[in-house]
Amino acid sequence: xxxxxxxxxxxxxMNGHGRSMACCTAxxxxxxxxxxxxxxxxxxxxxxxxxxxxxxxxxxxxLQRIATGYKAAGRPWVYxxxxxxxxxKNNAHHKIVVNxxxxxxYFQNRKHDAKRADKLGIVAKPxxxxxQHILLAGMGAKASVIAEHMKFxxxxxxxxxxxxxxxxRQIIYRxxxxxxxxxxxxxxxxxxxxxxxxxxLLTAHAVVTHHSNVAVEAIVxxxxxxxxxxxxxxxxxxxxxxxxxxxxxxxxxxWINDISYCxxxxxxxxxxxxxxxxxxxxxxx
Numbered sequence: 001x002x003x004x005x006x007x008x009x010x011x012x013x014m015n016g017h018g019r020s021m022a023c024c025t026a027x028x029x030x031x032x033x034x035x036x037x038x039x040x041x042x043x044x045x046x047x048x049x050x051x052x053x054x055x056x057x058x059x060x061x062x063l064q065r066i067a068t069g070y071k072a073a074g075r076p077w078v079y080x081x082x083x084x085x086x087x088x089k090n091n092a093h094h095k096i097v098v099n100x101x102x103x104x105x106y107f108q109n110r111k112h113d114a115k116r117a118d119k120l121g122i123v124a125k126p127x128x129x130x131x132q133h134i135l136l137a138g139m140g141a142k143a144s145v146i147a148e149h150m151k152f153x154x155x156x157x158x159x160x161x162x163x164x165x166x167x168x169r170q171i172i173y174r175x176x177x178x179x180x181x182x183x184x185x186x187x188x189x190x191x192x193x194x195x196x197x198x199x200x201l202l203t204a205h206a207v208v209t210h211h212s213n214v215a216v217e218a219i220v221x222x223x224x225x226x227x228x229x230x231x232x233x234x235x236x237x238x239x240x241x242x243x244x245x246x247x248x249x250x251x252x253x254x255w256i257n258d259i260s261y262c263x264x265x266x267x268x269x270x271x272x273x274x275x276x277x278x279x280x281x282x283x284x285x
Contacts, residue, residue, distance in 0.1 A: 006035055006036045006037045007031075007036040007037065007052045007053060007284070007285045008036070008037050008039070008051045008052045008053075009031050009036055009037065009038045009039070009051055009052065009053045009054065009055060010038075010039055010041050010050065010051040010053075010054040010055070011024045011027055011028045011031070011038050011039065011040045011041065011054070011055045011056070012024070012041055012042070012043045012046065012054060012055070012056040012063065012066055013025075013040055013041070013042055013043065013056075013057075014042075014043050014056075014057070014058060014060065014062075014063075015042050015043075015044075017057075017058070019057060019058075020056070020057040020058055022266060023057040023080045023094060023266065023269070024040065024055065024056065024057060024080075025040075025270075026266045026267075026269040026270040027055050027078075027080070027269055027275070028040055029270045029272075030269050030270055030271060030272035030273070030274065030275045031055070031272070031275050032272075033271065033272035034272045034275045034276050034279065036275070038055075039051065043056065043060070043062040043063055043066065044062055046062065046065065046066050046069070048069060049069050049070055049072075049073040049075060051075075052075060052285055053070070053075055053076045053077070053078065053284050053285060054066060054070050054075070054076075054077050054078065055077075055078040055080065056077075056078070056079065056080065057079075057080040057081070057094075058080075058081070059079065059081075059101060067079070071099065076098050076099055076283065076284050076285070077098070077099060078096060078097070078098055078278070078284065079096070079097045079098075079100065079101055080094050080095070080096055080097075081094065081095050081097075081101070082094060082095065083095045083262075083263035083264075084213055084216050084231060084259055084262070084263055085120050085122055085216075085260075085263070086120055086263070086265075091265060092265070092266070093120075093263040093264060093265055094263060094264060094265075094266070094269070095262050095263045096262065096263070096264060096269075096274045096278070097262065098278060098283040098284060102211065102229055102230040102231060102233075103231060103259075103262045104229065104230060104231060104233050104234070106281075106283065107231065107258050107259065107261070107262050108234060108254075108255070108258045109281075110258075110281065111254060111257070111258070112254075112257045112258050112260070112261045113257060114253070114257050116257070116260035116261055117256045117257045117259075117260040120260060122220060122256050122260070123220075124219075124220050124222070124252040124253060124256060125220065125221055125222040126222050127222045127224070127248040128204075128221075128222040128223055129248070131203055131204045131205030131206065131223065132169070132170070132203045132204070132205055133169055133170040133171065133172050133189075133203060133204055133205060134163060134167065134169050134170070134171045134172070134204070134205055134206055134207075134208060134243065135172050135174060135191075135200055135201065135204045135206070135207045135208070135214070135218070135223075136156060136159060136160065136163075136171055136172065136173045136174065136188065136207075136208050136209070137174050137176075137207060137208070137209035137212040137214035137215070138153065138156050138173065138174065138175040138176055138209075138212075139155060139156075139176060139209075139210055139211070139212065140176040153185070155210045156173065156185060157185060159208055159240065160173075160185065160187055160188060162240045162241075163208065163240050163243055164187065165240075165241070166240065166241050166243050166244060167243050167244055169205060169243075170189060171187065171188045171189070172188065172189045172190075172191050172200060172204075173185050173188035173189065173190055173191060174191035174195075174197070174200060174214070175191075175193075176212070177193035197214065197217060198221075201217070201218055201221045201223050204218070204223045205223075205224075205246075206218075206223060206224045206225065206226060206243060206246050207223055207224070207225045207226065207227075208225075208226040208227075208240065208243075209225070209226070209227055209228075210227070210228050210229060211227065211228065211229035211230040212227075212230075213230075215227035215230065215232035215236060216230070216231055216232050216259070218232075219232055219235050219236070219252060219255075220252070220256065224236075224237075224246030224247060224248060225237075225246075226238065226239075226240055226242075226243065226246070231259050231262070234255065235247075235249050235251070235252065235255055261277060
């Protein structure tokens with residue numbers, strides 16, 4: 001049998017960006033331990049596709065250009081960001097996604113076991129069918145403009161107008177807590193960053209969001225979701241006309257298991273666990 005050739009991987013780092021440097025350093029070591037050949041390159045030194053695959057943290061214009069180049073060449077690009085759960089600074093998990101910012105296209109192609117979900121302690125609560133308000137979870141300014149190519153808060157304002165056609169429930173608007181540009185939107189009740197997400201979800205009828213992790217948290221908490229991109233899509237609706245008749249789907253346990261294999265601690269990344277997982281699943285060469 002022919003011995004497979006090592007995969008050459010460009011690891012694009014944003015110079016001076018702490019999280020990018022930490023994640024990419026860990027990926028570089030993990031890829032090397034798996035027998036492949038990583039090369040660390042600064043993102044502003046990209047001059048075209050030169051490797052079999054690439055890895056990077058974040059989604060700046062430089063990194064979007066790199067992703068577009070690898071996609072055009074038919075080679076995988078691997079995106080890193082903060083995880084769905086376990087985002088605490090001292091032991092943060094990071095999601096690792098192939099050919100997109102969300103793993104929606106593939107993360108449930110195989111059934112994954114509960115080992116990782118059990119370690120995280122993620123357990124789905126019973127569906128709540130007596131909620132009161134609608135929680136509208138906003139996007140950050142950078143994600144709106146750079147990643148999703150939308151005018152800031154345009155999705156949120158459009159969603160409010162759409163929802164008002166079908167419901168008179170109170171709409172609580174919760175901007176991304178780190179987004180300082182967000183403020184009050186007419187027709188909603190503002191939820192400040194000091195208010196915990198758990199408190200807002202406690203009496204929620206449904207969550208509406210473009211792609212926020214809030215939809216993932218909501219589904220685990222038993223709150224139906226209307227979500228248009230991301231890991232919550234398989235268990236969400238994308239039609240706000242259904243706001244008064246949301247879905248309460250089965251299969252949350254398996255969904256949680258599958259998501260748990262999309263995120264990893266930096267120590268696991270450094271040990272090569274996610275790179276080996278992506279190779280075993282046929283997502284990278």
